[in-house]
Amino acid sequence: MSGGVYGGDEVGALVFDPGHSSLRVGYAGEDSPKFDIPSWSLAEMFPYCAAVGHNSYTKSAHIYLGKMIQLSETYLSCEVVNYMKDGMIEDWDTFEKVLDYSYEKCIKSESQYHPILFSEATWNARGKRERLCELVFEKYQHAIVKSPLGGDFLLNQANNYLKESQVDIVPSYLIADKQLVKEGDRPKWTRKNNVAEVTSSWHNYMKREVVRDFQQTMLHCSEAPYDEETITSIPTEPFEFPTGYNNEYGIERYRITESLFDPSYIKGVGSTMLGMSHVVSTSIGLCDIDLRPSLYSGVIVTGGNSLLNGYVERLNRDLSSRTPPNMRFKLISATGTTERRFGSWIGGSILASLGSFQQMWISKQEYEESGKSQVDRKCP
DSSP states (O other): OOSSOOOSTTSOOEEEEEOSSEEEEEETTSSSOSEEEESEEESSOGGGTTTTTOGGGOTTOOEEOSHHHHHOGGGTTSOEEESEETTEEOOHHHHHHHHHHIIIIIIOSOGGGOOEEEOOOTTOOHHHHHHHHHHHHHHTOOEEOOOOOOOSHHHHHHHHHHHHTTOOOOOGGGEEEEEOBOTTSOOEEEEOTTOOOOOHHHHHHHHHHHHHHHHHHHOBOOSSSOOHHHHTTSOOEEEEOTTSBEEEESHHHHHHHHTTTOGGGSTTOOTTOOOHHHHHHHHHHTSOTTTHHHHHTTEEEOSGGGGSBTHHHHHHHHHHHHSOTTSOOOEEEOSSHHHHHTHHHHHHHHHHHOGGGGGGOOOHHHHHHHGGGHHHHHOO
16 A cells, blocks of 8 residues: 555554465455455456456456356356465465456455455465565565464365265256265266366366365254264155265265364374374463463464364363363353354454554555565565
């Protein structure tokens, strides 16, 4: 942002929270982001801009995945890409187009009028922070701070389980008709005629949407460490796939999520990986001893995985057993799904609206004087 004044109510600071599934965008001080832009997008869309009504956005054309993408055959020959990898920005060209889209189509304002707070993964590499700083100051101008970032871990775990179970994952766009079948029987479905040729990335995305539906519908966290004898007494629940294949799932619903708390359930992973409660207690243990009581008394649960049934109860149980007896433990979790899912963005919204934070903005003048390394000096 040009000029030297950033504080006060007159400046509409923006908060950007990039994740594997979506980019959350909105104004600092508000309760939730105004826009939730999918991170999955279609590459090589330039020839189709006018045809799909995006001729006003031809210069940096990218169409973002959502229900509209799945309903039109216009996009079947396009590659589906995601700019995030391991919680960090990997595809910078695509990410730049996402920022273009957020300003031109969502915020509908020019970047120079808004200071920006960006969340990032705590493990983000210095080179990536500097590249982001360089990108936005050369094109948009903004600052960066740290906050946790979620991932796509459970979706991959569910996908691996279905593959091992030899469940035929067929996306709905291929299916013309289906018949319900009993558990164990092969699905009986009819393939659509004259289906347009699609890219492998688009097809794989649609398959992952089937797995995502399974994940969000079926997975459940056990309130205590996984015990197969106990879990088998819990009633099973049915799930129907797009092909019409129907199956009852019981212990699998709990065994997949147990990997969040006990990584030994993840195949091919060494013993060095830490479970959720171990991550929290280890992190607090690395802090100054005088800070540990306040950290144990204010553990905040946020992010998409925390929306799993039983997640909060299990984490509360495990952390209670790890908390030193001379310290008070308190787990803070929003009851609403919106607050839980957008917790990282909401935290940035509150931070960017505080008067005490205004001195943290990096000005265009400071960037021109010190370059991209300025982000490490003001936002260590």
